[in-house]
Each structure stands twice: as structure tokens, then as C-alpha cells.
Amino acid sequence: MPSPYVVNIIDGEGSSRILNGSYAVTADVGGYDNASINPDSQVISAGTDTYDFLVAATGTLTLHVTEEGTAGGTAVVGATFVRCDSAGTAYGDPVVSVAGGNAEFPFVPFAASGAPTIYYRQTLSADDHEFDDTLKSLTMTASTETVEVANPLAALRTINLTDANYAGLPIETGDLTFTAN
């Protein structure tokens, strides 16, 4: 195949048989800033078979965390999210909701069409709030988007403590400690 060589990338990898030499490198990646390809020049030489490149995006995904999951809901501070791949493997630094309930993923890809899927997962919330830790995904068609996330207050639960040898006899006073595992 003569120059220019076009290397198709799937899930971060591609390969091609390339004549040794010096090349200018450009990218065509949906949702990303193609001018950000780094490095933008590469010497292909015998003995080196793997070449690494980086590309950056410029969108911002805001996760607005409230107890109700609505724009006007009660903000939850301390909800933590991390970006993932489709298999759920985490990458980059986690983002945490601040006052107002917003956690922002910067530098995420977007495009009017053909944007890649963004995967993320919630890993923590405020102490007394519940959250969904399953892998979530979306595609962004604009540079900024906001997703409403519900982290409701943990339900009020009734705990009964009775004597093991006198069925139903309530324990007058005492404490039970529940530790997450």
C-alpha cells in the first residue's frame, strides 16, 4: 500500500505494513479534536513495531447529582464517578460532585453525528445516600451536556433485636453497627 497509509483503529489499536521512513501523521477520529494528534510526525524504522499516539477531545459532560434526580432537586455533594471503557475498566481521575451537585468530566468527545460512546460509572456517594453503580453510557452531540443522576436518601429501615432464647423478647437497649463490605 503506497503512502499515505491509512490505519484503521478499532478499540485503540490498528496495524499496517509500512515502508520504513519518516511520516507526517494526521487523525480522523469522530468526536475528537483531530488536530490534537500527538505525535504528529513519526519515524517508522525496523526493530520498532509498536507506536503510540494520543488524541484529545474538548467536550464537557456534567453529571448533576440530586436526591430526586431532577434539575431542581436537592444537591448531593461527594458523589464520585469515573470514566470507563465498554468493559467497565476505569481510566483517568475520578470526578466528584461539588456544591450544587455537579461533577464534570472534561475533555470528552462529542459530534453532531458519529460521536463515540462515553461510558462511566458511579463509585461513591454521600454517606447516607444510595446510588446505582452499574455502567452507564451516552453519546454527546453537543460540546456540553448535563445528565440528571438520582442519589436518594437511604430508606428508613426498622431493625429488630430480640433475645435468641426467649422468642420475641425485645432487647431493652443496645447498639448494632453495620459496616459495608
Added chain:
Amino acid sequence: MSDKQEYITVRCLSPRTKGNFEIVVLDVENRTVFQGKTAWDGTAAFHVCSPGEHRIRVRAKDCLSPMAATKWLFFYPNRFYTVYFLFNLFLLKPGFTMASFRLTDQNYGGLPIQKGDIQLCRVPM
């Protein structure tokens, strides 16, 4: 006597039309008496106060061979010197390489790009 006679001119010649080179000049006692870069045309002119033997080291920044070169010069005062350094392009072994390319997100270390293309256009060396 003009000031020009007290200057050393270093000219770095390479097939590249543009590119600067780093220069260090050391005296006989290994003290640095000049440190700088050439202009984009590979030329630098500078004054060296002390007479006697000097080493002129030049280092190429791009893919040139050799990567660095040294010349010795006995410098007499009130003389004008021009020292040439020749560089060639880094020689590549001809042939094909079965190359693998990894493309990841610059801001999320290791996050693989789901799909896209990288184009490589050959540039003359």
C-alpha cells in the same frame, strides 16, 4: 582592527533547510566559554575572549547523523574563524515494518479510542 576578526562562526550544514543546533565551546581547562544555538539556517557567530585551544561541540536536535560532533580549534586572538560541521539524515534501514498503532485518549490515560483512522504521509528525509 575590526571586531569581526575576533569572532568564530560555526556553520552546521545538513539536508534540512531549517533547524537549529546547540553549541558549547570549552577552553583547555574544560570551562564553558560559550553556550548557545545556531539560527534556523544553522549558523552562529560568537566572540571567544581567551586564546588557545578550544573544543567546539555541536549537537543536532532532529533526526540527523551524527547526533553530535566535536572539533578542536586553536584560537589566536584577532583572527576570524569559520568552522563547518556536516550532518546527514538519519539512515533508515530500507524495507517494510509490520507496525502496530495504539491510539488512546490524551486526558484519560490508557482509554482506547473506539474507532477512527490514523493517516501517515511519507515526508522526504
